[in-house]
Amino acid sequence: MEHDSPTSYARRVAIDPITRVEGHGKITLLLDDNNHIREARLHIVEFRGFEKFIQGRPYWEVPFFVQRLCGICPVSHHLAAAKAVDQLVGVEQLTPTALKLRRLLHFGQTLQSHALHFFHLSSPDLLFGFGSNLAERNIVGVLEKYPEVALQGVKLRKYGQQIIMAIAGKRIHGAATVPGGMNKPLTIAERDALLVDIQDVLAWSSEAVALNEHIHTGHPEHYGFATLRTNFLSMTGSGGELELYHGGLRARTAGGESIIDQFDYRGYRDILREEVRPWSYMKFPYLLALGKEQGWYRVGPLARVNNCDAIPTPLAETARQRFREFGKGGFVHDTLAYHWARMIEALHCAESINELLHDPDIIGADLVAPHGEKRRVGIGVIEAPRGTLFHHYQIDAQGLIEKANLIVSTTSNNQAMNESVRSVANEYIDGNEITEGLLNHLEVAVRAYDPCLSCATHALGKMPLQVELLAADGALVDRLTKGVSGEITRSV
Amino acid sequence: MRAEPKRDTAIPNTITIDGQEIPFSIGQTIMDAALAAGVYIPHLCHRPGLTPHGSCKLCTVSIEGRNVASHTADRRIQASSSVEIDSRSVSACTMPAMAGQQIRNNTPALNEVRKTITQMLFIEGNHLCPSCEKTGDCTLQAVAYHLGMLDGHFPQLSPRREVDASHGSVVLDRDRCILCELCVRASREVDGKNVFAISGRGIDAHLIVNSASGKLADSDLETGDMAAHICPVGAILIKEHGYEVPIGRRTFDLHRVSEIGLEPVILAKVRHTDE
Numbered sequence A: 001m002e003h004d005s006p007t008s009y010a011r012r013v014a015i016d017p018i019t020r021v022e023g024h025g026k027i028t029l030l031l032d033d034n035n036h037i038r039e040a041r042l043h044i045v046e047f048r049g050f051e052k053f054i055q056g057r058p059y060w061e062v063p064f065f066v067q068r069l070c071g072i073c074p075v076s077h078h079l080a081a082a083k084a085v086d087q088l089v090g091v092e093q094l095t096p097t098a099l100k101l102r103r104l105l106h107f108g109q110t111l112q113s114h115a116l117h118f119f120h121l122s123s124p125d126l127l128f129g130f131g132s133n134l135a136e137r138n139i140v141g142v143l144e145k146y147p148e149v150a151l152q153g154v155k156l157r158k159y160g161q162q163i164i165m166a167i168a169g170k171r172i173h174g175a176a177t178v179p180g181g182m183n184k185p186l187t188i189a190e191r192d193a194l195l196v197d198i199q200d201v202l203a204w205s206s207e208a209v210a211l212n213e214h215i216h217t218g219h220p221e222h223y224g225f226a227t228l229r230t231n232f233l234s235m236t237g238s239g240g241e242l243e244l245y246h247g248g249l250r251a252r253t254a255g256g257e258s259i260i261d262q263f264d265y266r267g268y269r270d271i272l273r274e275e276v277r278p279w280s281y282m283k284f285p286y287l288l289a290l291g292k293e294q295g296w297y298r299v300g301p302l303a304r305v306n307n308c309d310a311i312p313t314p315l316a317e318t319a320r321q322r323f324r325e326f327g328k329g330g331f332v333h334d335t336l337a338y339h340w341a342r343m344i345e346a347l348h349c350a351e352s353i354n355e356l357l358h359d360p361d362i363i364g365a366d367l368v369a370p371h372g373e374k375r376r377v378g379i380g381v382i383e384a385p386r387g388t389l390f391h392h393y394q395i396d397a398q399g400l401i402e403k404a405n406l407i408v409s410t411t412s413n414n415q416a417m418n419e420s421v422r423s424v425a426n427e428y429i430d431g432n433e434i435t436e437g438l439l440n441h442l443e444v445a446v447r448a449y450d451p452c453l454s455c456a457t458h459a460l461g462k463m464p465l466q467v468e469l470l471a472a473d474g475a476l477v478d479r480l481t482k483g484v485s486g487e488i489t490r491s492v
Numbered sequence B: 001m002r003a004e005p006k007r008d009t010a011i012p013n014t015i016t017i018d019g020q021e022i023p024f025s026i027g028q029t030i031m032d033a034a035l036a037a038g039v040y041i042p043h044l045c046h047r048p049g050l051t052p053h054g055s056c057k058l059c060t061v062s063i064e065g066r067n068v069a070s071h072t073a074d075r076r077i078q079a080s081s082s083v084e085i086d087s088r089s090v091s092a093c094t095m096p097a098m099a100g101q102q103i104r105n106n107t108p109a110l111n112e113v114r115k116t117i118t119q120m121l122f123i124e125g126n127h128l129c130p131s132c133e134k135t136g137d138c139t140l141q142a143v144a145y146h147l148g149m150l151d152g153h154f155p156q157l158s159p160r161r162e163v164d165a166s167h168g169s170v171v172l173d174r175d176r177c178i179l180c181e182l183c184v185r186a187s188r189e190v191d192g193k194n195v196f197a198i199s200g201r202g203i204d205a206h207l208i209v210n211s212a213s214g215k216l217a218d219s220d221l222e223t224g225d226m227a228a229h230i231c232p233v234g235a236i237l238i239k240e241h242g243y244e245v246p247i248g249r250r251t252f253d254l255h256r257v258s259e260i261g262l263e264p265v266i267l268a269k270v271r272h273t274d275e
Ligand code: SF4
Pocket: B176, B177, B178, B179, B180, B181, B182, B183, B184, B207, B230, B231, B232, B233, B235, B236
């Protein structure tokens, strides 16, 4: 891994920006004298100042406050913060109904986020090919050529949102949790309304898995694209199974050896460190045991499906075994296999939702556990759609936030995204010229990770992008810009 | 009530609001008469039972007629906001009702002025509705919806004033205070205390606590006081509560802000109980 070494001898290729919204990005490619890309830097302006901003706010507001962090997965932040707040009020164990409602909410959120990512953002690339005509390579193109696929995506997303609506009262920025529980039971009518479509949702999710398996296994050129051999970090349940709401941390090396397992996430500071690099607002977390150079890791669907020993729902488990076979029993490191793993998880969400809706506890009325002794520190961790999400709060005696630390999934994947970008850039850079092909391929590589920064503009299939080629002395050699409507302009 | 002056006996005690004739009794303000007749005049700093304060200006109405003297400066403002010039703008909550007043209330021009006032109240504080416990129960938010406000229009001032969480059960977030003085008056007139006051002028005006340390903990505010519950926004809240009442069940999910007599409902909601 190469980073942070002096750059005086390197020319710089700057790609700017991967749009604002949840954050905005820019990629700088640092060339060495042989036109080889020595280092890639994906700049993301994200969560800047948030931890400061929340200082002095009352702790019970935090689960609502943090929803503003992200327009795509506010529920994940809401739940991670709620888990931290449970600890602050001394609640170790939620009531069965509250726990199941939170899990249902989380499955709904993950299902809709995964559906959005595949069908709206990535399916155009995957169905038409990365290099295909831009005019066709968007959700409208998918709607025309693969109408059933596009419609299934829309409906899966809507179903996930329907769950969020029923539990949190609104599709985004709802309110579901209270310290130690939930604020509203699921009514029988709401449950029955959700049961209406669940069989379709199961069928659509199964088809989405099959489609993604087919796309990945059928394109050998996808295997090595942006691919890295990395460590993986995720939560697993107590039996090592896939678990998205609550479990212990598991980290494994690229070869599958255990680094940590069943680790209580409240001790995350003992195993993770966050490196600050002067050129980025985002930190670079690494596993302490392996050190700065070797300790970076990937999170998210690929990490989770690789890391777990099983998936506790039958259809997703069968899909996982096929995924495993593709990896010949070892980890699948293909970056584009994120998409496949993501759909396996979507299927798991659909199956889990079905189970929960048939569980009598889900319509229970016992929503809040009695509060115990107040604590000054709360650490909530959840497997968000994009990966492990850490919320850590320390409060003063009056209940105001003194300190907050968040590690969001995109931050954990930071180094990996840089490395994937570097690998793709090396493959597609053409001398001193930034080509449109390079731009497109970089987009595809970053998008596989589903980083937060890719949200809204991607949803429209529009990703403004600027590439700058700078000489070692900083002089501009070439600049390529792709505007929001896909028009390319070169300016030097 | 005072005895009616003799010369008035011939004139019926009515005023007209937007063409609707409304009876009043001597001593009532235009707001009192309107509310009694079920006519909504947007307001934030007014609450029946407390001395009118006339500070938010949301209740601005115009009175027509030859004899309505108005200061030239007022006329200039009226002209620039395209409010009728042949009229006088007054605060309905402080202006006594007088027989024969021809009053305009629910007009596009007046509502536009009210919307601008509401926008200014929003940008002067930190009103981040999605993360505020008061969302859905907040009168400022409800009035904004009522007036069709879609954005803050003006640049955000994003103040950072002191949060006072020293009290065992009440928290004061000054960044949300709209200086309506409802808490000030409730404390004096209902609770028989004197917990709050406004200090400073103009943009520096802020709510202070009348205690030796200036902290709520050292005041005699108690959870049961009306002053602890009356805040129309999320500036004074009961501590360690948040979102017990689900979205969809909050005051303005179930009621319109223009509904008359909502005050008891709003007060009950701040005790975190569903209707
Ligand atoms: S704290 Fe609330 S009630 Fe008191 S003046 Fe401010 S906005 Fe009005």
